[in-house]
Amino acid sequence: MRIAVAIDRVEKRFGSLQALDDVSLQIAEGEFFGLLGPNGAGKTTLISCLAGLARPDAGRLVVMGNDVVKNYRAARRLLGVVPQELVFDPFFSVRETLRIQSGYFGIRNNDDWIDEILANLDLTAKADTNMRRLSGGMKRRVLVAQALVHKPPVIVLDEPTAGVDVELRQGLWQFVRRLNGDGHTVILTTHYLEEAEALCGRIAMLKQGRVVALDSTRNLLAGCAGQTLELRLARSATLPQALRARATASDGKWTFTLASLLDIEPLLASLREAGCVIDDLRLTHTDLEDVFLGVMQNGGSVPC
Secondary structure (H helix, E strand, O other): OOEEEEEEEEEEEEOOEEEEEEEEEEEEOOOEEEEEOOOOOOHHHHHHHHOOOOOOOEEEEEEOOEEOOOOHHHHHHOEEEEOOOOOOOOOOEHHHHHHHHHHHOOOOOOHHHHHHHHHHOOOHHHOOOEHHHOOHHHHHHHHHHHHHOOOOOEEEEEOOOOOOOHHHHHHHHHHHHHHHHOOOEEEEEOOOHHHHHHHOOEEEEEEOOEEEEEEEHHHHHHOOOOEEEEEEEOOOOOOOHHHHOOEEEEOOEEEEEEOOHHHHHHHHHHHHHOOOOEEEEEEEEOOHHHHHHHHHHHOOOOOO
16 A cells, blocks of 8 residues: 655754654554644644645655655645644635635635535635635634645645534534545544544554654554443442552542443442442443553553
C-alpha cells in the first residue's frame, strides 16, 4: 500500500520548549488516522510542520511523495487543512470565500463542487451571507469547506467539531466518511474521543512532543479489554473491608474492574451478605477514553 504521509524523526523547538521530539509516523493512502493527545502535546505543531506553516528543526515530512520543505507547492496542493483557529476574511460572502480559496490553487469554474460542499455542510442557505454575520459554528463549517475546495487527496482536520452543534457534527462526519470511502486520506485530531474511536482505523497518541502509543484502534482497545461495575450504596450502607481493597472510590461511587462478566454475581452476592443496599448500578465497557487516560498516566503502556 502506498504511503500518503511520511513523518520521519521530526523535531521542533520553540526556545526552551521541545514541541516535537523525534516523531515518526507513516499513514497509508485511504486511512482514517487519529492523532490524539492532551493540550500542549504537539499535535497542532506537527500539523503546522506538515502544512508548511512551521519548519522543523530536524527530520523530514513527505505528502504523497513530495517533501514538504523541498517541494512545498506540490505538497501543499495535495493537502487540505482545517485549522483550530477561526480565521476568516470579513469582506466576502461564503461563496466568494470559497471561490477565492479555489483561486489560490489555480482552480476556476468549480461552482458545481462548491455547491456540493455547501449542501453537505448545510451552508447552502448561507452561501451569499457575509462571513462576519455567521455564527462561530457556521464559520467553522466554512473552514472545512475551504479545506476541501481543491479536492485534496489528504485531509487534515484539527479539532473540526470544537464548539459546533450535534447536527453539524453528524453531517460533517457523514460527508468526511464518504470522502474517505472515495479514497481520501483523513488525519483527525479531536478531544472527542468517542469520535476517534468510531472513525479512526489507527491512532497515534502524543505526550510532551513524543509518540507514546501507535496502533490500530482495535488493538488499543483489546489491550485494555474488560468491564467495570460502578455502584452507589445507600447512605446507611458500608462497603465491607474485603471489597474496598478491590474498588476505587470517587464522588460517592465505588468502581470494580471485572476480569469477565462472571465476576458480577459473586460480587453482588458478597454485597447482599454484608447487607449493603445498592442505590444505583452501572456496567460499562472499556472505551478509548480509558485507553487514553491509561497511556497518558503510564508513559506509553496500556495498563488495563
